Amino acid sequence: MSSTATAPRDTPYLELDLDTLTRNLARAAAAAESSGLMLRPHAKTHKTPKMGRLQLEHGAVGLTVATVSEAEIFADAGFDDLFIAYPVWPSAGRAQRIRGLAERVRLRLGVDSVEAAQRLGAAVANDTVEVLVEVDSGHHRSGVSPADAGDVAVAAARAGLAVVGVFTFPGHAYAPDARESAARDEASAITQAAQSLQRHRIDPAVRSGASTPSRTATDGTVLTEARPGVYAVNDAQQVELGSCGFADVALTARATIVSRRGRDVILDAGSKTLGADRAAWATGYGRVLGLPDARLTALSEHHATVSIPDTETIPELGDELRVVPNHVCNTINLHDELVVVRDGAAIETWAVAARGANT
Amino acid sequence: MSSTATAPRDTPYLELDLDTLTRNLARAAAAAESSGLMLRPHAKTHKTPKMGRLQLEHGAVGLTVATVSEAEIFADAGFDDLFIAYPVWPSAGRAQRIRGLAERVRLRLGVDSVEAAQRLGAAVANDTVEVLVEVDSGHHRSGVSPADAGDVAVAAARAGLAVVGVFTFPGHAYAPDARESAARDEASAITQAAQSLQRHRIDPAVRSGASTPSRTATDGTVLTEARPGVYAVNDAQQVELGSCGFADVALTARATIVSRRGRDVILDAGSKTLGADRAAWATGYGRVLGLPDARLTALSEHHATVSIPDTETIPELGDELRVVPNHVCNTINLHDELVVVRDGAAIETWAVAARGANT
Numbered sequence: 001m002s003s004t005a006t007a008p009r010d011t012p013y014l015e016l017d018l019d020t021l022t023r024n025l026a027r028a029a030a031a032a033e034s035s036g037l038m039l040r041p042h043a044k045t046h047k048t049p050k051m052g053r054l055q056l057e058h059g060a061v062g063l064t065v066a067t068v069s070e071a072e073i074f075a076d077a078g079f080d081d082l083f084i085a086y087p088v089w090p091s092a093g094r095a096q097r098i099r100g101l102a103e104r105v106r107l108r109l110g111v112d113s114v115e116a117a118q119r120l121g122a123a124v125a126n127d128t129v130e131v132l133v134e135v136d137s138g139h140h141r142s143g144v145s146p147a148d149a150g151d152v153a154v155a156a157a158r159a160g161l162a163v164v165g166v167f168t169f170p171g172h173a174y175a176p177d178a179r180e181s182a183a184r185d186e187a188s189a190i191t192q193a194a195q196s197l198q199r200h201r202i203d204p205a206v207r208s209g210a211s212t213p214s215r216t217a218t219d220g221t222v223l224t225e226a227r228p229g230v231y232a233v234n235d236a237q238q239v240e241l242g243s244c245g246f247a248d249v250a251l252t253a254r255a256t257i258v259s260r261r262g263r264d265v266i267l268d269a270g271s272k273t274l275g276a277d278r279a280a281w282a283t284g285y286g287r288v289l290g291l292p293d294a295r296l297t298a299l300s301e302h303h304a305t306v307s308i309p310d311t312e313t314i315p316e317l318g319d320e321l322r323v324v325p326n327h328v329c330n331t332i333n334l335h336d337e338l339v340v341v342r343d344g345a346a347i348e349t350w351a352v353a354a355r356g357a358n359t
Numbered sequence: 360m361s362s363t364a365t366a367p368r369d370t371p372y373l374e375l376d377l378d379t380l381t382r383n384l385a386r387a388a389a390a391a392e393s394s395g396l397m398l399r400p401h402a403k404t405h406k407t408p409k410m411g412r413l414q415l416e417h418g419a420v421g422l423t424v425a426t427v428s429e430a431e432i433f434a435d436a437g438f439d440d441l442f443i444a445y446p447v448w449p450s451a452g453r454a455q456r457i458r459g460l461a462e463r464v465r466l467r468l469g470v471d472s473v474e475a476a477q478r479l480g481a482a483v484a485n486d487t488v489e490v491l492v493e494v495d496s497g498h499h500r501s502g503v504s505p506a507d508a509g510d511v512a513v514a515a516a517r518a519g520l521a522v523v524g525v526f527t528f529p530g531h532a533y534a535p536d537a538r539e540s541a542a543r544d545e546a547s548a549i550t551q552a553a554q555s556l557q558r559h560r561i562d563p564a565v566r567s568g569a570s571t572p573s574r575t576a577t578d579g580t581v582l583t584e585a586r587p588g589v590y591a592v593n594d595a596q597q598v599e600l601g602s603c604g605f606a607d608v609a610l611t612a613r614a615t616i617v618s619r620r621g622r623d624v625i626l627d628a629g630s631k632t633l634g635a636d637r638a639a640w641a642t643g644y645g646r647v648l649g650l651p652d653a654r655l656t657a658l659s660e661h662h663a664t665v666s667i668p669d670t671e672t673i674p675e676l677g678d679e680l681r682v683v684p685n686h687v688c689n690t691i692n693l694h695d696e697l698v699v700v701r702d703g704a705a706i707e708t709w710a711v712a713a714r715g716a717n718t
Contacts, residue, residue, distance in 0.1 A: 008452055009452070010456070010718040011450075012717050012718065089616070089617040089677055091367075091615065093367055093368070093369045094369050113618065113676060115676050116617070116676065119677075141625065141657065141662050142617065142618040142620075142625050142662060256448050258446045258447070259471050259501040259502075261495070261499070266446075266500065268717075271634075272715075272717055273717050275630075276689060277630070278635075300530070301403060301425065301692075302403075302425045302426060302445060302717070303501060317448070317472060317474050317475065318448055318450070318478075327635070329660055330635060335715065336715060356631075356693060356695060358371050358372075358627075358631055358632050358661070359370065359372070
């Protein structure tokens, strides 16, 4: 317990409700177990070793990260089983860092091209790096088409790497009513990719996928591992996609009303506190706890305009509101620490140790 | 000069071209002088004391900041004339910090309500805090209507504060073809607000405004001070608004191509490197130096999809590109340091000392 956390703080800052977080983790652990999926949560959401530790205590087999530097920071914090779910390009500097990591932890990496597989093999062969081939299941970001997964796997195996399976991110689940179809696309792509590896006599033992919005539809007969990230704390996108309710939101930005004009109030939390994310289908730049009909209708770096409808009472200058950010992964990455609260009282601060770890 | 800066770096990271920066600063200084405007650049763009120092060397009379914590960090770095151009709400903790700042530097603050003026006066009266009344000139964010500026000024004066003038941010200049009309709105609002103060026998000696897109149209016969921020380094928004050309962009994110699919290449710089800003009128999530027809058509946290048109050659896996972010203020706030380059070679790193200073 940190004494500084209990003093009044100047807004804006991030609050993490510990009981809500714990409930989210327990629920996901139970769901994964009943689906026969191993849980490897994505730590890019929180970048916070204390939260990663709680995830391991709630049944996670290891953590997923997005970058080599995130892996380094979680390795420094004592985590020993990490999957960099990204098509890592092994430049000279990065290859050296990967070798260093592989000496300390069980390390898995993504590859999505023959070129990257060959380069990675040349850089780290004879080490203990395991690779998974990334497959595009419909999000059309990185990843090879499922039928080509075998070619990349063969290149990786010939380059001396241990190919352990395939992975995908069904990010096209981030749209209204897309969860079921995205999960079906994922199961189909992973099935095809696994068959592509098997045709080359490579065992796709690990078949990894899932996203927070689609995770309840993830096919546990096809996949072996789920990598949700946002589920731990949730955000306004998940509320608006119907993946959770406001009661499941564990992370909010506490902000003060600094200005008023008509039915608009201006908060001191803007894009440098919340992030500038706004999907095409989002109803605004975030939501407000206790004011479900209000919307963040404009956002600058240090101003959020909250439009209060007739159905709700306009709060006063100086009042503090709790904003639910649209996309919590980008929100947390703007902050050095999270104020952990229980029953509304601050009890600790947790360091966002991997903030800004992009390399 | 830092020796680490000259070693090859793993992408993504931010590069600052020193000669382009210096040329931008010199040009703005000359323009301000010929318009009869004092220049008080907004340091929220760069949060970097080394850049603020260069701005003072190029004629700036002091710096503008957005938050009390930015002011504290620049005061720590030796800056002694700071304007917090924001309607600061003086909560107990913040009021104490404002008193501390006023003992160290010449401090100006914004107010935009009678309530804030009274509270601020009660908290810091008998100190040397100067205030400016914020006026809404058409951006409709914070700020009172020009005719009400006098009422706020009177409340501030009665509360024991030194009222020195009025300020506005013509942010509605951030739209195609809006620069001239936004600058006219600004001149009109500042004129009305100044008259409103004068009717109450308060001298509006400081009349502060301007934005990067509208700055060439700022009326130097009405305003006394300009507070542009982005002009120092520019960004894709300014290129697309016609405020500058690619040759004037001093800050870029260096990123590596990690994946390819058809005419799309995927960079390792996403919203955690660039920021997620995308105005309604923007053509994408950023631009690429040397590929003027390419667009960032999709952005995740660690992926940017660059769509290469037929008119341009598709770069190779592993190639490094230089991305021009849409909104550089949010980009820089994601990074701890800037790699300063001259003639393409890294010569120094500058600390983004005020990164994350939101309170």
